[in-house]
Amino acid sequence: MNDQRAEIDWRDDRVPVSTRFDDPYFSIHDGLAETRHVFLAGNGLPGRFGGDFRIMETGFGTGLNFLTAWEAWEMAGARGTLRFTSFEAFPMSAADTARALTAFPALAARADRLVAALESGPGPHRFDDAVTLEIVVGDARETLPRHDGRADAWFLDGFAPAKNPELWGEALLAEVASHTAPGGTLASYTAAGHVRRALAAAGLVVERAPGYGRKRHMTIARKPA
16 A cells, blocks of 8 residues: 655645645635536536435545535535545645645535544544545555446546646546446546547547636546446
């Protein structure tokens, strides 16, 4: 198992930046709004929530995407369970997670609970008897092929493809597709052509959609039912 931790600098004393990948963990403009646009709306959420719904993600980072999904699940009054599985090679410490998430006061109560869970051990972590978080630590190219289950929605949120190409390779994206349930969807902030082509080659129906803020485009995809 990969036991390396995230290496972080802080921009404006509030935005964590990976020194390994020279990339910020979230938008310096409005990370929460971007997450809602890209990963929730891009996957048709919360409208599709219900039953035993499963989200998978590449790159847990600060946990912002998880908190946003958890909030949306509860605000939608969804019935059933939400299982959130994230594949993370370089986990952030609980202390750094807490510091990063202070940028999002609207999520403060849930952020506190997440940090407490991270401090308690490796998990899986269960919240309110309906939401389960599992963080799979290690290189996703090794851990995803061994993982059981398929996602109803994928959040592809690794660092930029130009800076972290390992997380956007054809083989890994083929694994993402194979770990997607029929009718399942995928969303990513990147619109890189090689990413879209790899997803299409893996059998997904891929579209380029309007991005958030200054990003003109993003990627959405679905697996035929």
